[in-house]
Amino acid sequence: MDTLTPAADLARAEPMRWPNESADYRAARTALLVEEIELRRHITRVNDMRRALPEGGAIPQDYRFDGPEGPVALSQMFGKHDTLIVYCMMYGPKRETGCPMCSAQLDAWDGEARHIEKRAALAVVARSPIERIRKYAKERGWTHLSVYSDPTGDFWADYNRDRDADMPAYAVFHRGADGTIRHFWSPEAGFATADPGQDPHLAPDMNPLWILLDTTPEGRGTDWYPKLDD
Structure with a gap:
């Protein structure tokens, strides 16, 4: 070394x-x-x-989603890549609109998606019906993110706490040479691991919004969060 x-x-x-x-x-x-x-x-x-990290667990099933072109399996989301990033967005059927925090992050990711997908596949999944998700994506101006619906909640149940969890999640999957798809990594930090006075977040943070604000005199603060309107 x-x-x-x-x-x-x-x-x-x-x-x-x-x-x-x-x-x-x-x-x-x-x-x-x-x-x-x-x-x-x-x-x-x-x-x-x-x-x-050692090999993660093999996925319990080839989860089924609804995509813009119809039903699609998790294995199909990989496309030409062996790595797939899945972001679970807080936009379930009981929400009037998408989560502002998730939306702010995905606003930034939409511009990066074309670059990310040179190296890995990227999918955004929510629990609302696919047409509702697509409508919301159009309203936000997302043109590069691939959006899907998890209609059964099977994927959500295994990789986002429980079937009806109104929480975001992030999971990376890898497809091996033998075709087996395994979970590679997901964030495990949460409220129980947060330091006093802090919201739970990764280090480094995945949201460019907070990274930029962290360089300012005021910092990210503790009483401000993004909103869907201006």
Whole structure:
């Protein structure tokens, strides 16, 4: 294993300078840079650990969904890829409209979908009927996301707490050389794992909204969430 240069040495190697900054600002910013380098390295270690996971469990069944063109099996969602990302959106039949948080995240993902699908298949699933989901996707301006309905809730029951859970979920599946589809990874952080004063979320967060706000003086805050209107 290559020996890494200490983060403090890297931070001091070529320090940036911004107009009219104070010595106090530079000292604090360099100290922050050390932590940012360590964070980057920690994220890399976590990603390496994720990729090194043993084989996950084989899917109990080849789940059936309703798609824009009719019924489709989970195995068909892979297309030309061996990896499939499935996002469970909070938009069940009892909801008047889609979850604002899910919608904000998918607003961003819609623009990235064409790039993601160069490497992996991406599917958005909800518990509402497919025509209702498609109508909502059109209203949101989603043109690149592939949306599906889980009419029976069988998939939801196995990979999103229970059949009628009004919760989001994210699952990655991999198809092996022998054709077996296995669950690779899903987030397991939740309210029980959240630190005091924090909403449960991944690190790094999958929603670009929060990533950008985290770089601002005000941060993401604790009393603001996205809304469906302007």
